Amino acid sequence: MLELVNLSKKFKHLYAVKNLNMFIEKGEIVGLLGPNGAGKSTAITMLSSLVEPTTGDVRFKNKSILKSPGPIRRVIGMVPQEIALYNDLSAEENLQFFGRIYRLKGNDLKQKIDEILELIGLADRRKDIVKKFSGGMKRRLNIGVALLHNPELIIMDEPTVGIDPQSRNYILETVKRLNEEKQMTVIYTSHYMEEVEFLCDRIYIMDQGNLIASGTKEEIKRILSAEKTIIVKADRLNNTFIDSLKQNPTINRVTVENKTVTIIVPKEINIFQTVLKLAEEAKLELNSVDIKTPTLEDVFLHLTGRALRD
Amino acid sequence: MIWHIVKKQLLVFWRNPQQLLLILGLPIILIAILGASLGGLMEGEPISIDAKVAFIEHGDEQTQVDMFLDEIKNNKLPQEAVNAISSSAKEMMPISILKKDILGSDDLKNIIDLEIVKPSKKDDVLKNKEYAAVIEVPENFTYKTLKSIYLENGSKGELQVYKNEGNQLGSNIVTGILQQYQEQLSLTTFAGKQGIASEALQVDPDAIIGETVAINQKKPVSAKNYYAVGMAVMNVLFIASTIGSIAFLEKRTHVFNRVLLADVSRWIYFIGIFISGTIIGFLHLSLVFGVAWLVFGVTWPNLFGCLVVTLGLAIAVGGLSVLLTAICFRLNSEMITNFFGSIVVTLCAFLGGSFFPIGDLSKAIQVAGNFTPNGAAMTAYLSIMRGDNISAVMDQIAFLFIFAAVLITVAAISFPKRGQII
Numbered sequence: 001m002l003e004l005v006n007l008s009k010k011f012k013h014l015y016a017v018k019n020l021n022m023f024i025e026k027g028e029i030v031g032l033l034g035p036n037g038a039g040k041s042t043a044i045t046m047l048s049s050l051v052e053p054t055t056g057d058v059r060f061k062n063k064s065i066l067k068s069p070g071p072i073r074r075v076i077g078m079v080p081q082e083i084a085l086y087n088d089l090s091a092e093e094n095l096q097f098f099g100r101i102y103r104l105k106g107n108d109l110k111q112k113i114d115e116i117l118e119l120i121g122l123a124d125r126r127k128d129i130v131k132k133f134s135g136g137m138k139r140r141l142n143i144g145v146a147l148l149h150n151p152e153l154i155i156m157d158e159p160t161v162g163i164d165p166q167s168r169n170y171i172l173e174t175v176k177r178l179n180e181e182k183q184m185t186v187i188y189t190s191h192y193m194e195e196v197e198f199l200c201d202r203i204y205i206m207d208q209g210n211l212i213a214s215g216t217k218e219e220i221k222r223i224l225s226a227e228k229t230i231i232v233k234a235d236r237l238n239n240t241f242i243d244s245l246k247q248n249p250t251i252n253r254v255t256v257e258n259k260t261v262t263i264i265v266p267k268e269i270n271i272f273q274t275v276l277k278l279a280e281e282a283k284l285e286l287n288s289v290d291i292k293t294p295t296l297e298d299v300f301l302h303l304t305g306r307a308l309r310d
Numbered sequence: 311m312i313w314h315i316v317k318k319q320l321l322v323f324w325r326n327p328q329q330l331l332l333i334l335g336l337p338i339i340l341i342a343i344l345g346a347s348l349g350g351l352m353e354g355e356p357i358s359i360d361a362k363v364a365f366i367e368h369g370d371e372q373t374q375v376d377m378f379l380d381e382i383k384n385n386k387l388p389q390e391a392v393n394a395i396s397s398s399a400k401e402m403m404p405i406s407i408l409k410k411d412i413l414g415s416d417d418l419k420n421i422i423d424l425e426i427v428k429p430s431k432k433d434d435v436l437k438n439k440e441y442a443a444v445i446e447v448p449e450n451f452t453y454k455t456l457k458s459i460y461l462e463n464g465s466k467g468e469l470q471v472y473k474n475e476g477n478q479l480g481s482n483i484v485t486g487i488l489q490q491y492q493e494q495l496s497l498t499t500f501a502g503k504q505g506i507a508s509e510a511l512q513v514d515p516d517a518i519i520g521e522t523v524a525i526n527q528k529k530p531v532s533a534k535n536y537y538a539v540g541m542a543v544m545n546v547l548f549i550a551s552t553i554g555s556i557a558f559l560e561k562r563t564h565v566f567n568r569v570l571l572a573d574v575s576r577w578i579y580f581i582g583i584f585i586s587g588t589i590i591g592f593l594h595l596s597l598v599f600g601v602a603w604l605v606f607g608v609t610w611p612n613l614f615g616c617l618v619v620t621l622g623l624a625i626a627v628g629g630l631s632v633l634l635t636a637i638c639f640r641l642n643s644e645m646i647t648n649f650f651g652s653i654v655v656t657l658c659a660f661l662g663g664s665f666f667p668i669g670d671l672s673k674a675i676q677v678a679g680n681f682t683p684n685g686a687a688m689t690a691y692l693s694i695m696r697g698d699n700i701s702a703v704m705d706q707i708a709f710l711f712i713f714a715a716v717l718i719t720v721a722a723i724s725f726p727k728r729g730q731i732i
């Protein structure tokens with residue numbers, strides 16, 4: 001349905017997106033994952049036809065959208081990363097205006113507005129001015145506006161930032177339901193691994209403008225199949241311990257965060273005893289040692305050497 | 311579609327109470343303050359123009375007429391023609407008509423203070439700043455003129471006028487009178503040449519006097535009226551910067567992107583901005599004048615004329631709105647609206663005469679002022695307030711429309727192209 005071909009965007013001297021290739025099939029939920037500044041939003045503005053790429057092409061239903069963006073514009077619903085609403089208008093007035101510019105009118109529009117207010121849980125706040133909404137309520141309305149015209153393809157750029165866990169689950173459920181019931185195709189951008197793991201069939205991982213991995217959840221996790229992750233927790237971590245870990249030739253990677261040390265080793269190595277021994281030598285009291293099944297977070301760490309959220 | 315955009319723009323405008331208060335409240339307060347404090351300078355008094363005019367005549371007119379009559383007798387004209395000319399030419403003394411029947415008439419006496427000055431005193435008079443104008447009749451003016459009218463021989467005489475730039479109003483009145491007078495004389499010449507009427511000089515003093523009095527003794531403009539117009543035309547310019555800011559906010563908050571993604575052409579949006587600016591500008595002016603009428607008793611002798619000027623100014627404001635929007639979008643910065651709202655508006659208001667009739671100080675400022683939308687509108691409004699009808703302010707109205715058209719064109723050129731709006 002949608003295909004990005006060698007897509008690049010250059011701002012002055014910086015490639016925000018570099019030679020990106022992606023495809024999205026009808027009915028899929030595709031995740032786009034990456035840390036801050038990876039180029040996710042830039043990729044999205046290009047594939048939605050808002051910004052022209054420096055080089056490359058975006059093809060929607062086998063036609064380039066660069067010259068005629070009309071067809072894709074009419075069927076996409078865009079949830080931008082920023083709250084794109086009229087602060088001085090009420091929830092209902094916002095929906096009314098955007099509905100009208102999507103050429104809905106009369107009873108159809110009215111029904112649709114009711115339906116969406118219900119869906120995003122703002123039915124009883126419909127007359128309130130957006131300015132007075134909480135951050136989470138604005139987020140929900142930001143999503144609602146994108147659903148007015150029953151889009152075939154919905155693009156969500158970090159739609160759950162700043163939302164409490166309850167609303168967040170609700171939004172995730174809603175996205176999944178829209179996908180299952182209405183066969184809506186979804187492109188979902190996030191730096192929350194859990195969200196992408198929960199929602200997406202296929203995942204693209206970007207970093208610094210480049211695509212660094214892609215595939216189904218399983219395929220991507222298989223990248224780690226040759227390795228395993230061990231999480232060591234201790235209240236009073238000391239450098240002797242960490243240095244000795246880093247110097248150990250069988251350990252591939254060591255990262256430290258607060259009271260947690262993450263160790264990546266080849267699968268076949270039994271590191272458990274080694275860790276205990278090193279801790280004893282360093283006179284360190286361990287709280288726990290866990291062996292973890294790999295997550296996307298680990299994949300990212302593996303691929304880039306950096307945590308997703310830092 | 312355009313209408314939905316306009317409607318939403320009006321709604322957003324309406325939801326900004328501070329803005330609204332500032333734009334509507336400020337002019338009304340200023341009218342009250344300026345009108346009251348400067349009332350003494352302008353209130354009520356009919357404009358008393360007292361233009362001192364020196365009249366210098368070289369040679370005696372009667373002698374010239376006699377000379378002319380002698381000459382036609384010696385000419386090879388048929389006897390009847392000679393008779394006809396001599397009988398009518400006796401009453402034809404263009405300078406006496408100008409001096410006595412026009413400039414010296416009872417009606418113009420309280421406007422023009424005519425003083426006959428000997429040619430030898432010319433230099434003194436020219437140096438004297440008291441005179442609004444000096445009229446000089448050259449040697450043989452009458453003789454030349456008669457000859458050119460009746461015998462189609464040679465060119466007619468030209469009156470010389472020296473204007474005192476320090477007394478714009480007075481010298482303008484005198485030049486106005488002389489222009490009409492010369493025009494009528496030429497018409498006579500023309501008519502004579504065509505053989506249509508060679509029996510009388512076609513100067514009609516009453517017409518000239520009537521018009522001069524009508525122009526210069528119209529309803530005087532009181533301070534309140536003056537500042538009602540001055541403040542309205544100044545404050546309406548703020549609408550343009552407000553619209554520009556609102557539009558830029560739409561871009562900054564990515565709402566504009568939503569509009570584009572709804573497959574609405576950016577030109578529709580562009581036109582929407584222009585129409586919003588025009589409508590809000592029109593409403594603003596109507597409201598300020600409405601309040602000025604209710605509270606300060608500012609009335610219009612010709613409501614239709616006022617309406618047409620308001621429309622012209624509103625369209626100019628629409629043009630400004632769309633230009634500011636385009637520049638904001640292009641530069642991705644709101645700076646230009648702030649610059650416009652502070653410096654440009656103040657400068658325009660100053661030049662346009664919103665604070666005091668600055669145009670009376672110098673011709674150059676007057677011209678510059680009339681090249682600002684507020685200044686042109688102000689000139690037109692004041693003229694209508696004094697009782698002129700629309701035809702007298704066509705220049706200003708045309709200027710406002712052309713101004714808007716030029717701005718819209720520039721805006722369209724600078725509006726970012728598709729896919730370039732980041």
Ligand SMILES: Nc1ncnc2c1ncn2[C@@H]1O[C@H](COP(=O)(O)OP(=O)(O)OP(=O)(O)O)[C@@H](O)[C@H]1O
Pocket residue numbers: 011014015016034035036037038039040041042043081191732
């Ligand atoms: N309009 C712009 N002008 C210049 N540089 C830009 C512009 N937009 C984005 N960039 C740069 O491009 C890079 C990618 O930005 P982008 O917003 O696409 O990242 P992102 O993956 O969406 O990050 P985040 O998770 O923080 O939203 C960044 O380095 C950013 O500074």
Ligand SMILES: [Mg+2]
Pocket residue numbers: 040041042081157
């Ligand atoms: Mg982003």
